[in-house]
Amino acid sequence: MNSVTIPNKAKNQTWIFMSDESNIHTMKYFMKTKWRNKFDWTYSYRSDSDIYLPYGEFAQRSVPAAKNILIYIGKRQKMLPGWFNYNSDFSRNIQVAELKKYIDVDVYGKCGKPCSTWMDDSCFKNLGGDYKFYLAFENSHCEDYVTEKAFRLYQGTSTEFQFTEGHQM
Numbered sequence: 001m002n003s004v005t006i007p008n009k010a011k012n013q014t015w016i017f018m019s020d021e022s023n024i025h026t027m028k029y030f031m032k033t034k035w036r037n038k039f040d041w042t043y044s045y046r047s048d049s050d051i052y053l054p055y056g057e058f059a060q061r062s063v064p065a066a067k068n069i070l071i072y073i074g075k076r077q078k079m080l081p082g083w084f085n086y087n088s089d090f091s092r093n094i095q096v097a098e099l100k101k102y103i104d105v106d107v108y109g110k111c112g113k114p115c116s117t118w119m120d121d122s123c124f125k126n127l128g129g130d131y132k133f134y135l136a137f138e139n140s141h142c143e144d145y146v147t148e149k150a151f152r153l154y155q156g157t158s159t160e161f162q163f164t165e166g167h168q169m
Contacts, residue, residue, distance in 0.1 A: 006034055006035070006038065009038060014040045014041065015038055015039045015040055015041075016039065016040065016041045016042070016043050016050075016051070017030065017039040017041070017042050017043065017044070018042075018043040018044065018053075019043075019044050019045075020044065020045055020053060020055065022140035022142045022145050023140075023142050023145075024140040024142060025140065045144055045145055045146070046143065046144045046145075047144050048144075054146070055146055055147070056146075092137045095137070096135070099135075105135070
């Protein structure tokens, strides 16, 4: 992003800044002088964007669920939480180490058992159903930001304990 040459903006052309990532991860690039006054609209997870793009939304079912969720959860293999660790920082490792003093935690990814890359999400899909719980550590806490991980909870995979900056959500 730093080496990108920005074309001249044509008259009557609308530029839209689009992002579904936390501002912490995108604004460091777009706060630079070369981007100033380039974008006309925003398209993001923020409710004050020109175009609002939430990760998901909730709607009442028109037909009752086919399965009793309690039976489904009861069939899970492991009561302990799983942690799918793809891009961890030191503070998350400390938090998991502290938790492991009291309960077993299976760790997958860079700091644990081998797993596929986070890009295709197959590790979570293949193993997530084995766990009643999983840990999700957020890397930022920004206004209106909700991670895609929160919606896994409603896809019939597992219950999530979501942490943002060390605080349980």
